[in-house]
Amino acid sequence: MRIPIAATGAVLLACGAAALAAGLGAFGAAAADGPLLDPALARFAGGHGWFLPVAAGVAEVLALAGQLWLVVQVRRVVHRWWPDVDPETRIRARAAADDLNRDARAMPGVRDCGVRLSGTADRPRLLLRLACAGDTLISEVYGELGAGPVERYREAVGMPDLPVVIRFRPDLPRPPRRHRAQPEPA
Amino acid sequence: MAEMLVRDLIEEEHNRRQARRLAVREFRPRRAFAGFAGALLVTTGCGVAAIELLAAALGSGVHPVPGVAAVADALRRHTWRDVLPAAGAITFAGAAFLLAALPGRLRGVPLAGSDPRQAGAIGRTALRRTVADAALGVPGIERARVRGPGPFRGVLVVRVTTGYRNPANLADLVRQAVGARLDRIEPMRRPQVDVRLGWRRD
Known part of the structure; x- marks a missing residue:
């Protein structure tokens, strides 16, 4: 979706820059003091029948x-x-998500797991959010999830090439803010 | 045997590249707000223009869209010099849209993997906190702050403070602890670690 955004931005930038240049007199003082909707444009449109359509x-x-x-x-x-996805796949996905959730929670360090099938029929995605302990062996959990539970989920929903996106959230407290040393009471 | 090995290596590298591509596609910012704003702008602006132009082409003397008569009147009365602030605002909006169209930084640090159907990431803040946690695990370290990894050099700056007057090899110990924690995470692009140690000098 970045190309339409860039095209919109380029058109707006070009129009704005041209209007700025016209207002600052880059096309002559007469153009800068001329009206925005020039009567010459109306005359041109009146003289050329094809222009307006x-x-x-x-x-x-x-x-x-x-x-x-x-x-x-x-x-x-x-x-x-x-x-x-069709209702049957949705029901199977719900049951498979429960299994995946249970398997993921059984992995070392994993505290919580969120599973969601998302996307369109031609571009489905399995989104996984894992809350884990701060010193979890994330690389191993990541590899094992892909090799076992996620593969079983793919088989259960009948999508062998289903891409899976996993986000890890280590459960660590916010670092304490630095406080200025308070003068000790006398 | 050697041919098999080479084929495996090529396949593994191919899978790694596919996995990297999937991760980049999934964790790239979606620019949803800019997309909605641009689509609404194009739809309403061009829709109003199309209705008005069609009415004019059919020879209708009235403006079918409410409010356009006043706008057309204002356009006839004002000069280009009068609308400099509006022109500036349009230029600024265009520049903002162009900036929003840049690829942007990934939302999170992608994890290494060789499955082309799997992408994983850990949040940038979470990575910083877990690295700080590893640094605080070194005996003698009282405070740890982590910055980065930056978008260009990808350096993780770990500032640690100890209450000891003689830091000895504490910086190396912190570097080892941080390295071990990064080994447990295995990011796709392992950041360089820059440890800066402060100690008591009184």
Whole structure:
């Protein structure tokens, strides 16, 4: 989604910079003191019959592209919480998530586990959040999870290539803030 | 036998690269707010322009979208010099959108792995805290603060303080403890560790 953002930014920057240049007199003092909606533009549109329909068509296409962009983003947000899979897979995923949760909690150092299937039918994701002790052997837990429990989850939901995204959250207290030494009472 | 070994090595490297790609794709900032703002701007701006232009092309003398008549009137009355602040704001918004389109820093530190279907990460703050925890485990260390890993050099700066007057090899011990903790985490790109030790000088 970065390309449409960059295109929008480039167009806005170019328009803003051109307006700044016009206002500061880069195109001549007459242009700087001229109205924003120049009567010459209306005359041009009146003299060329094709201009307004073509401009309207371009604006319409851009508006449709914007709507499509909006729909894609809303769809992505919705499917982050509500995966786009059939009801049967959803039921199997729920049962498999319980197994995965139990297996993950049994690993050394793991205190809590959150499992969520997300994404669209063509791009599903399994999201795992693991809360663990501060000195957990994270590399080993990471490898073992992928080799055992996650593989069983993939088999259970029938998605052998399901990508899994694991986030580790070591359970460590915030470091204490440094306090200025208080003068001792006399 | 040698051919088998070479093939395995190539496959493992390929898998590692795929895993790295998945991690980068998953942990890259999504820029959801910029995306929504841009999509709303394009949809409303171009939608209003399309309706107005179509009305003008059909020869209608009225403005179908409410409020556009006042805007068109203002556009006729004001000069380019009058709208310098608005032009500046548009330029600033464009620059902000362009900045938002840059790839950005990953949300978390990716973990090493050779499964192309698996991506893992530990939060940057969590990594700093666990490294500080490892440094505080060294006898004699009273305070530990960790900064980094930065986006460019990826150096983890560990500032530790001891109450001892003679620090001896404490810096090395802290470096070892931090290294051992990083071994337990195995980040995809292992950060360099820079230990800075402060001690009592009175």
